[in-house]
Amino acid sequence: MNTSIFQPREYLARAGSAARDGGFQVDPFGEVGGCLLLAFRKRTEGQRPRIYLSAGIHGDEPAPPLALLELINQGAFDARAEWFLCPMLNPVGLAAGTRENGSGVDLNRDYRDPVSAEAAAHIGWLQRQPGFDLVVCLHEDYEAGGFYLYEQNPDRRPSLADAMIAAAAGIMPIDLSPVIDGREAKGGIIRPPGEPSERPKWPEAIYLRAHHTRLAYTVETPSQFPLAQRVAALCAVVSAAIEGSPAGR
Numbered sequence: 001m002n003t004s005i006f007q008p009r010e011y012l013a014r015a016g017s018a019a020r021d022g023g024f025q026v027d028p029f030g031e032v033g034g035c036l037l038l039a040f041r042k043r044t045e046g047q048r049p050r051i052y053l054s055a056g057i058h059g060d061e062p063a064p065p066l067a068l069l070e071l072i073n074q075g076a077f078d079a080r081a082e083w084f085l086c087p088m089l090n091p092v093g094l095a096a097g098t099r100e101n102g103s104g105v106d107l108n109r110d111y112r113d114p115v116s117a118e119a120a121a122h123i124g125w126l127q128r129q130p131g132f133d134l135v136v137c138l139h140e141d142y143e144a145g146g147f148y149l150y151e152q153n154p155d156r157r158p159s160l161a162d163a164m165i166a167a168a169a170g171i172m173p174i175d176l177s178p179v180i181d182g183r184e185a186k187g188g189i190i191r192p193p194g195e196p197s198e199r200p201k202w203p204e205a206i207y208l209r210a211h212h213t214r215l216a217y218t219v220e221t222p223s224q225f226p227l228a229q230r231v232a233a234l235c236a237v238v239s240a241a242i243e244g245s246p247a248g249r
Helices: 008-021 063-074 091-096 117-126 161-169 204-211 227-244
Strands: 025-032 035-042 050-054 082-086 134-141 148-152 216-222
Touching: 008 025, 008 035, 008 063, 008 091, 025 117, 035 091, 035 117, 063 134, 063 227, 117 204, 134 204, 134 227, 148 161, 148 204, 161 216, 161 227, 204 216, 216 227
Parallel strands: 050 082, 050 134, 134 216
Antiparallel strands: 025 035, 035 082, 148 216
16 A cells, blocks of 8 residues: 555544544544544434444455545444444554555454553553444455455344345445355355354454354455545445344344
């Protein structure tokens, strides 16, 4: 990634300003490489679903942070829910355009026994939050032929996966391969069998399922497509998830 396109400090300034204008509390929870790790929280009066979204855990995936900023600017995070956003979990990686952080750690494999400052700080922040009714982690995949997603839904709650796939399909192709990322897939949806927490290295989504939620989605746009198209697809998918969740009913 050309770092002149994505500058973490400039992004955080824009995102923080947009979040405050949108009624969010900006919550610093760490600092790496001279760049703050920020969360945005918005409470709503009364009983509302709690929805968590994250982006920017891989530094070679610029579309997810940009999509969250676009959704903030669109006013997508309204009074239908309580919102918890972590828009950029790997600022050093994003500055360098590398998947890993500045120490060569893949943060999305560091949530079981964290060695990175980023994952440790993020886990500390998560431990201070309530449980979430819905989690969506935004990603990109350089090897994908189209959009796909992972669903973790152990209680078999009403699935949002089909609606999210349909939303993405209006913007880009769906990866219809029978095996994606080494896992069985159907219609662009991967539902990993067994107990994911038995894995030796935990992605963020598995940590969240183990400790904070019973419904989690990891969404993946293909990095080969134009950036604006990837951002638009992620925005559409998140919007479809919100509409299908208790917040949209």
